[in-house]
Amino acid sequence: MKMHREPTIAVVGEKWPGDHRMLLVPDHVSLLSEAGCRVLVESGAGTGIGIQDSEYEAAGATLHDTGYCYGNAHLVVKYKSPHPTEYRYLRPGSRIACFVYLEHDREMTETFCEKQVDIYGLTYFRTPDGFFPLPVSDNELTGKMAVIYGAYFLQSHLGGRGVYLGHAPGAANPRVLVIGYGKSGGAAARTALALGADVTVLGTSAERLRLFEGTLDRPVRALVNTPENLRQELKEADLVVGAILDSTVDTPAMIDRSMLSCMRKGSVIIDVTCGYGAGYLPTFHSFTSHENPSYEVDGVIHIKIDRLPSTVPVTASAATGQSAYLTC
Structure with missing residues (x-):
């Protein structure tokens, strides 16, 4: 034509x-x-x-x-x-x-x-100063929504521990573990903090973790992601948000079946990385969907929904569109 x-x-x-x-x-x-x-x-x-x-x-x-x-x-x-x-x-x-x-x-x-x-x-798409602007809004929405999904599925009638994912006077604060501190992980940590949860963030660089801590209004536990630190935090976590940069068939396993066994029954793991292959969370044997969002492995609720922001299309379209226009 x-x-x-x-x-x-x-x-x-x-x-x-x-x-x-x-x-x-x-x-x-x-x-x-x-x-x-x-x-x-x-x-x-x-x-x-x-x-x-x-x-x-x-x-x-x-x-x-x-x-x-x-x-x-x-x-x-x-x-x-x-x-x-x-x-x-x-x-x-x-x-x-x-x-x-x-x-x-x-x-x-x-x-x-x-x-x-x-x-x-x-x-x-990268700007001359090395910034990747276009996926920022979706990544941040994904991290925020992961915490919202976690809060919902922690309810006892859905098989969760029966923990309210926020501060309630007289009750112990819930524990949230976030693996990764990029756009999704950072948004998840900030959302959990805003609800009143006690938050631990694991990452690979002590220096970058210190820089990340400086961007927060409330303190978190920021630890280097060693097997020892991970295992200890998993024992106490009500919600785990996996938000590493990438996950492939070759990515070393972080939370394997043996580590899963130390978690509390009814706790929730949400994988927002949604890579391909078994990757760092090998107990995720398949994706989930908005229609069938979760399944249970060894008493732990697993959620791995690709395109989490698609459930809030009005917000996602407005937030991403401006950067897309500038790219066009």
Whole structure:
């Protein structure tokens, strides 16, 4: 199809079940239009977050079906990688900007290679000063939501210990262990502290842990992640949030079956890293989902939900969109 001379950007919605996030909302489309871009928007794409087609039109976009958007844009932008139902729209030279992780999806990787598609992974967009701005909001939301999920599943009627994940006068403070102190881990630690929990953060660098402590309003126990420290903290933890940078089949196991046995029955582990392979938490034999969020191993509740922020698409779209607009 013949492309227009001005830069044409297509905004399409998500086809993954339960995901209604939009990478660009009308305010961002308006800025692109004012900058001289032609903007196409997939009809109905924003209705899942309460944005009507008329709002995109008022911002300067034109509405089209999915195939037209893919076939007539210099750049297609969407929140997550294309769903298999979208593969038929891909063509040689297609350019797609999205949050994409190919390590655990062979079919997707092979499809992109076969179709000769250019994929721009927004996670890896780096500013000249070495900062990765685009995944920040999602990572922080993930860490915060992990604590909220933990608080919910610690309730006794769901198999949890029956612990309120916050301060209650006369009761001992709950204990939260966070493995990692990046964007997700830091957000989890701050959220747990705000609720009134006693928080321990484990990391690999004593110096970086000291720097992290300096960013907090309340003190935490910040310890180097040795097997001894990990085992001792697991014995006391009500909630464990695993938030290391990456997890693959080759990542050394941290919490193995023997360590799991020392944890309290009804405690909760939430893996927000969501890497591929057994990785650092080998007792996670599979992902969970929003529909089936947990399973039990040796009396400990396990939660490993990819795309945690997809349950708050209004917030996620607004928080991530500004950085995505600047990238476009």
